[in-house]
Amino acid sequence: MNKFLSILGFNKKTPRIVLRGVLLVLFSFLLIAPVYSMSISEMKQEIDNSLRGIEQEIAALVADIDGLKNQQRTLAREVKLFDAQIRKVELEVKRIKIEIDKNHQAIGEKEKEIEVYEKKLQESRNALAETILTVDHNDKESILEIILTADNFSDVFGKITNIESVEKAVHERIAEVKDIKSSLDKEKEVLEAQKEELIGLQTLAAIQQAGLEEKKQAKVDLFAQTKGREKLFNDQLAKAKQDAAVLRQQIFLLEGSGVSMPFEDALALAKKTSSYANIRPAFLLAVLKKESHWGASVGTGNWRDDMHPRDQAAFFEICYELGLDPDSTPVSRKPSYGWGGAMGPAQFLPRTWLGWKDKVAEATGHNPPSPWNLEDAFTASALKLGAGGATQSTDLSVR
Known part of the structure; x- marks a missing residue:
């Protein structure tokens, strides 16, 4: 323990309360880190479970709506149909909002991956620049100069071998830069596709929400026009058929x-x-x-x-x-x-x-x-x- 504390820069004169505080913070990080990872995993699983539940409920509502549409049009049937349709669209809006959240999360993760690739690319370019400088330095020294300045043939062969290895390193660095650049470009294309998908989902959400408000207003209008009476509903139905023909x-x-x-x-x-x-x-x-x-x-x-x-x-x-x-x-x-x-x-x-x-x-x-x-x-x-x-x-x- 004393060795561990000395690594951190503490000694025997350090107050105990300070040491306890530091140790408490360190152990907190050790305990929190795995829990945080599990929470992210559990959150993703919960989102997927929510989507499955929503899709199952939507499928059941589709069956109910199809059944109601096959029934004779009455005021009671129309109210049930509105309720089922409104609930279905509410679920669709909820599902799309969850998909939008997932897309936002995926975009965030992809942007982090791109940052890593960009950092690697910069590091590889810096390494390549250093290697090229070494090659440039070697090029200024001719073979004759190497022979004349060497103490023995072993030094000559050593310098020539070193030059060859540096030139090989240049080719390897160039290939590495190309590979990282290619991977970076692919990641950016995926990111752009995710952003386009996000725009599409937001468009769908807007359409769904507008449809939901129309359904709710149509139900309100139905009650206002019929006052809950079947005869008035039949009159409205006849008028709707005429309007449909004009439409x-x-x-x-x-x-x-x-x-x-x-x-x-x-x-x-x-x-x-x-x-x-x-x-x-x-x-x-x-x-x-x-x-x-x-x-x-x-x-x-x-x-x-x-x-x-x-x-x-x-x-x-x-x-x-x-x-x-x-x-x-x-x-x-x-x-x-x-x-x-x-x-x-x-x-x-x-x-x-x-x-x-x-x-x-x-x-x-x-x-x-x-x-x-x-x-x-x-x-x-x-x-x-x-x-x-x-x-x-x-x-x-x-x-």
Whole structure:
């Protein structure tokens, strides 16, 4: 113990109360460290358990909702349906918020990994610089000078061997720098993908929350209009059927992207493309509407001013494949923060589109598919939503 204390800089004259305080702090760290690690592990397990529980409850509610929809429309049935749908969307919002938290955590961990790689890269570059200086020093001494200044042949061979080993070390350092740089670039790509996924999850959360508020308000309106009486509900039902017929003749507009069509055609296209990923057609329409209508900058930018440099090569590849001129092909204008450069009605970034291109071609038969083609754009959005966990998501279906 005395030796241990002396290492820490204490001696016999050090007051006992100080020694006790230091030892208490040290033992506290030893005890807390493993508990903290376990807490992180347990927290992740608890999050996964929560997600499984939510998904099971959502599946049960989907079955209840499907059963209610097959029943005759009455006021009592409508109230039960609203309650089930509201609860389901509440769970969807909760699930997505948990996924967002997980994504934030993953981004934080990835940023720490990148810091480690950047530190390693700097250390390797410094070591390489030192080795190159040694080589430069050796290069200034010719073989003749080495022979003339050496005491014996053993020294000559030793110096030559040393030069060769230093040159070998240079090549090894260069290879090491390249490997670390490659790993760092890959980690940064993963980080960018995680950030894009986070933006997608936040968009879904906003749509889900808006749908939840609409459902709650619809329930309030139902009670206000019917006053709990079945006859008034039947009158409202007849009017709703008339309104639905009018709605089918209205225009579905994706503002800013130049896309407009009869709502019935848009719904038919959404039904076709959403089937590729088993998501609800009206949910797909809501997402597309948000991507274009809520972002008024769609299609008013260009690649030179608004697109992130990392997406430009992918954009050129897409334009070349489709026979388009990049300079005259519109993309989304960049907002006050970040970058624009998204393409078409579904607002895919070029690199993201290339990641889904083959799946879209397989589903639609269009080869190559185009982000500006309606069916391709709808299909890409449906596939991406399905892969992101939106399968059988918020009930926004037209009844």
